[in-house]
Amino acid sequence: MNIAFRLNGKDVQVEVREDWNLLTLLRTGLGLTGTKEGCGVGECGVCSVLVDGRLVNSCLTLAAQIEGREVVTIEGLSPQEGQPNDLQLAFIEYGAVQCGFCTPGMVLAGEALLATNPQPTRMEIREAIAGNLCRCTGYQQIVDAIQATAEHRRHTASSINPQEVITPEGGQDA
Amino acid sequence: MQRFGYTRAACIAEAIALLSQAESRSAPIAGGTDLLIQLRINPTLYDRVVDVSRIPELRCIEQIGDEIVIGAAVSFSDAISNPVLQNTAPVLAQACRQIGAVQIRNMGTIGGNVANAAACADTLPALACLNARVEIATEQSTFDLPISEFILGPNNTKLPPGGLITRIRFGIPHPLNRGVFIKLGRRNAMAISRLTVAVMGRLDANGTIREIRVAPGSATPTIGRFTPVEQALIRQKPSIALFEHAGQLAVEEMARISGRRWSSEYKEPVLAALVVQALDQVFSEIAVANPQGAR
DSSP states (O other): OEEEEEETTEEEEEEOOTTOBHHHIIIIITOOTTSOOSSSSSSSOTTEEEETTEEEEGGGSBGGGGTTOEEEOGGGSSSSTTSOOHHHHHHHHTTOOSSOSSHHHHHHHHHHHHHHOSSOOHHHHHHHTTTOOOSSSOSHHHHHHHHHHHHHHHHSSSSOOTTOOOOOTTOOOO | OOOSEEEEOSSHHHHHHHHHOTTSOEEEESSOTTHHHHHHHOTTSOSEEEEOTTOGGGGOEEEETTEEEEETTOBHHHHHHOHHHHHHOHHHHHHHHTSSOHHHHHHOBHHHHHHHOOTTOSHHHHHHHTTOEEEEEOSSOEEEEEHHHHEEETTEEOOOTTOEEEEEEEEOOOTTOEEEEEEEOSSSSSOOOSEEEEEEEEEOTTSSEEEEEEEEESSSSSOOOOHHHHHHHTTSOOOHHHHHHHHHHHHHHHHHHHOOOTTHHHHHHHHHHHHHHHHHHHHHHHHHHSTTOOO
16 A cells, blocks of 8 residues: 655655554665664564654554654654764763664654653653663663753753764763 | 555444454554554464554543543553543553553553453553443444453453444542552563552541442453452551451452462462552542541
């Protein structure tokens, strides 16, 4: 069947198989391989994307169900194509990335939180990423990166400024 | 090769017509968090899924007279943030808040939780506590059943072939009721409930228990209020000794319904403790808020 939706700020129209999930459409149908497949059953969160601003598991969303919706994947997060946004930069800065497999989902989980709660506590951040598993760094650095981005965004007029590098409190500029 | 097809229904009548077509085995889909896992395991389970997630009547939470009516395709996240539910049935909002993680809560629906009827489904004890009724539409009629009658056992309900759960409805509890939902899982997030309990109650002017509803989850294959526990509590003065007695009766009721199982050694003391904890929270908070038991 043919579906139309908004993907990373652009209107798209694509042919999808009716039994495809959104993850298969993104990766196989559209070549957007930033979204990963982990467990395939909604446990690990690596396939997380935003649909109408809400974090969902793309492995448990049928592609046909996103007709008319707005989808944002990790590829569409930054206003400058090919450049990381401030949250992604914070992940790098705080050592929140090791193998990187969970990172796209983690970053989107962080964005979903910050969109509705610009001043999250550490507990709220932990809850917001509770559906995303990381097997390398543990979670402290990821929580640190999201928290620093929240603080950074509160202190800057523009919410997204990819040029600025965030440093840990009291740390030196990288 | 395509393993199953997809159709979107615009209204309840269309959904029922599609689900009732004898030539294809159809299942309704809304959040998909249970159904797509089943279809991943067994891709030929159904010929077609019928998307009911955009039917407007299935997406609203309304107060109609002295009843709350929740559309079956309301997501857990929508239920949590809904002011009507927060005011009238916080026990259900609490139960929804403890489901899965944010992704699952954004996708999964109350109707889906009821339809799937997992033994560990978190909304079921809260809905039993609220005396909720499940509204079902078929091509012939629309009717409703108490949740405790609708659910026959794990993943087994009275939903007739071609039927669709359209709404969940319950009378608004007395405003002085306090509700508590406690869940015990192996970890905080994404945990399958090992045991849960939903408790709702209020005191009368003399400080004795005027109303009490106790519904454990994951304790029995069916779902429902534990009446022997409630009978032991009604018209009594709240005390830890009374709550402990109630916890013991809950354990006896679980054993009566489920029989003793491999898990009983674990579940019995845990259920007793959860019941004590929930009762303590319901009544100690009332006692603090209302020290004279006035009104």
